[in-house]
Amino acid sequence: MSRETLDVLVIGGGITGAGISLDAAARGMKTGLVEMQDFAAGTSSRSTKLVHGGLRYLKQYEVGLVAEVGTERAIVYENAPHVTEPQWMLLPLVENGSFGKTSMSFGLKVYDRLAKVKKEEQRFMLNKEKTLEKEPLLRNEGLKGGGVYVEYRTDDARLTLETIKRSIEFGANPVNYARVEDFVYENGKAVAVKVKDTVNNKEYTIYANHIINAAGPWVDTLRKKDGSNFGKHLRLTKGIHLVFDRTRFPLRQATYFDTPDGRMAFAIPRDNKTYVGTTDTVYEADIASPRMTEEDRSYVLEISNYMFPELKLTKEDVESSWAGLRPLIYEEGKSASEISRKDEVFLSETGLISIAGGKLTGYRKMAEKAVDIVAERMNIHAPCPTEHIHLSGGAVDGSSGFDTYVKTQAYLGEQAGLSKDEAEQVIEFYGSNAPNVFAHIKKQKKDIEQAGLPLKLGGQILYALEEEMAVTPLDFFNRRAALLFFGMNEVDKWKEPVLAFMKKKAGWNETQAASFVEELETEIRYAKHTEEEVETESAVLS
Ligand SMILES: Cc1cc2nc3c(=O)[nH]c(=O)nc-3n(C[C@H](O)[C@H](O)[C@H](O)COP(=O)(O)OP(=O)(O)OC[C@H]3O[C@@H](n4cnc5c(N)ncnc54)[C@H](O)[C@@H]3O)c2cc1C
Numbered sequence: 096m097s098r099e100t101l102d103v104l105v106i107g108g109g110i111t112g113a114g115i116s117l118d119a120a121a122r123g124m125k126t127g128l129v130e131m132q133d134f135a136a137g138t139s140s141r142s143t144k145l146v147h148g149g150l151r152y153l154k155q156y157e158v159g160l161v162a163e164v165g166t167e168r169a170i171v172y173e174n175a176p177h178v179t180e181p182q183w184m185l186l187p188l189v190e191n192g193s194f195g196k197t198s199m200s201f202g203l204k205v206y207d208r209l210a211k212v213k214k215e216e217q218r219f220m221l222n223k224e225k226t227l228e229k230e231p232l233l234r235n236e237g238l239k240g241g242g243v244y245v246e247y248r249t250d251d252a253r254l255t256l257e258t259i260k261r262s263i264e265f266g267a268n269p270v271n272y273a274r275v276e277d278f279v280y281e282n283g284k285a286v287a288v289k290v291k292d293t294v295n296n297k298e299y300t301i302y303a304n305h306i307i308n309a310a311g312p313w314v315d316t317l318r319k320k321d322g323s324n325f326g327k328h329l330r331l332t333k334g335i336h337l338v339f340d341r342t343r344f345p346l347r348q349a350t351y352f353d354t355p356d357g358r359m360a361f362a363i364p365r366d367n368k369t370y371v372g373t374t375d376t377v378y379e380a381d382i383a384s385p386r387m388t389e390e391d392r393s394y395v396l397e398i399s400n401y402m403f404p405e406l407k408l409t410k411e412d413v414e415s416s417w418a419g420l421r422p423l424i425y426e427e428g429k430s431a432s433e434i435s436r437k438d439e440v441f442l443s444e445t446g447l448i449s450i451a452g453g454k455l456t457g458y459r460k461m462a463e464k465a466v467d468i469v470a471e472r473m474n475i476h477a478p479c480p481t482e483h484i485h486l487s488g489g490a491v492d493g494s495s496g497f498d499t500y501v502k503t504q505a506y507l508g509e510q511a512g513l514s515k516d517e518a519e520q521v522i523e524f525y526g527s528n529a530p531n532v533f534a535h536i537k538k539q540k541k542d543i544e545q546a547g548l549p550l551k552l553g554g555q556i557l558y559a560l561e562e563e564m565a566v567t568p569l570d571f572f573n574r575r576a577a578l579l580f581f582g583m584n585e586v587d588k589w590k591e592p593v594l595a596f597m598k599k600k601a602g603w604n605e606t607q608a609a610s611f612v613e614e615l616e617t618e619i620r621y622a623k624h625t626e627e628e629v630e631t632e633s634a635v636l637s
Contacts, residue, residue: 141419
């Protein structure tokens with residue numbers, strides 16, 4: 096990238112930057128993207144992992160926002176059915192809750208209408224008995240019934256990666272571990288960025304005719320560097336989630352419930368885990384590493400025990416957790432949860448385009464807005480094409496053909512030595528890229544076995560290293576394989592041989608290996624414990 100002048104350089108490899116990279120490249124623009132950490136290591140691996148229209152925004156009368164992101168759900172699903180799946184959501188109707196019976200029934204109907212939901216996925220209402228049949232763990236006291244409607248569950252980091260990978264197929268050049276340190280100006284216009292490769296400590300200058308700042312919670316940090324942080328600015332709010340094993344929290348039905356303090360939270364089953372969240376508190380500390388505090392954990396345990404009182408969950412039941420920052424647009428006089436989730440574009444005199452706010456769900460539309468501005472400046476008349484571009488791994492005969500695709504392709508995994516179940520799991524996770532994972536297993540079976548690793552895990556590591564730009568073990572365990580949050584027991588069990596295997600395959604030197612291991616261990620500690628617990632433990636050790 097430093098050898099040519101790009102049409103567009105995107106700063107930030109979260110879902111917003113990924114979407115822009117795909118949109119711009121698909122419109123024929125020479126596109127580059129730099130991400131200072133791993134792809135999706137910012138907010139885009141730390142969300143509630145739902146592609147949703149935001150039912151609660153209806154209460155704030157944000158009809159336009161609900162309609163726009165609501166209709167996006169079906170598009171995101173269709174373009175990547177291996178990353179997104181429909182999830183029936185139960186909304187318990189409770190005494191003094193957010194919704195009365197009529198407003199819930201009406202609200203859900205409006206929601207379905209705005210989001211143009213298909214007939215078979217439209218909402219239905221339940222009486223108390225039927226609601227308890229759906230989810231027997233629910234609080235009985237004050238329960239009057241429920242509404243059931245469809246949302247979509249996703250893996251945010253994988254959605255980001257699949258978008259990034261697809262943009263590469265259109266000629267884009269995204270790189271991770273490349274931090275923008277400064278802008279370069281000519282005649283008052285931003286014409287290039289100075290970038291540091293944080294793995295090899297090299298510096299580059301990348302010239303681009305148009306620079307888009309999609310740095311999520313860091314958008315204002317870059318606007319400050321650009322001298323254009325005027326007017327509206329960001330307000331960061333933190334949200335945390337707790338993960339429990341399904342044996343301890345056997346939730347049958349995803350539930351969106353009222354909390355005693357007048358907020359709403361999700362409890363969602365995922366494989367053999369259940370996760371609950373989230374909090375929404377104003378955040379002003381270090382942006383790169385928001386942590387779960389004692390207060391955050393107590394709050395989520397409290398609301399879980401309130402809605403599912405039989406469980407009596409304690410901190411010992413928390414298997415993993417994560418904390419993320421919402422990059423919201425500040426609104427005078429509004430509390431954290433009242434601030435709109437709308438996105439906003441800021442145009443600087445220097446030519447820098449910044450885009451922030453919004454949601455994972457609306458990433459395609461956000462990308463369209465940013466790329467439309469570039470297209471206009473370039474005088475290109477190419478409409479946004481991404482509605483009909485499947486993401487990487489999404490060539491699976493559409494959402495309706497995906498189940499058959501999984502069944503008919505599984506033999507390829509079996510040929511590589513996996514069991515049928517394992518082969519199907521790989522296809523469900525990687526979609527039409529699964530044959531590449533199988534090919535790695537076939538080619539390096541001996542090495543994987545010698546490393547003492549299961550074939551499936553070995554194949555995933557090789558695929559992550561060779562085809563998904565994973566650099567560190569944390570990149571693998573967190574953003575490539577989703578194990579740090581939903582498979583902590585797997586992480587504990589396999590981390591030693593995985594580290595040895597990755598070191599050998601990626602050729603880390605001893606210093607790199609030591610720092611990568613340290614990073615992984617730190618993140619495991621923070622996923623299992625609160626910030627206070629980790630600090631106390633570190634103080635005792637030192
Ligand atoms: C707790 C929580 C729950 C949420 N739940 C949902 C949900 O269920 N559904 C939904 O639709 N949305 C949800 N959201 C919102 C959604 O996650 C965010 O809107 C979205 O992920 C933001 O993506 P982004 O790309 O703008 O930011 P990010 O993902 O943070 O990406 C910005 C990237 O820019 C990089 N960067 C910053 N500075 C530089 C630099 N100088 N050089 C190079 N790179 C740089 C960062 O490292 C980062 O990776 C949730 C958010 C939170 C916090």
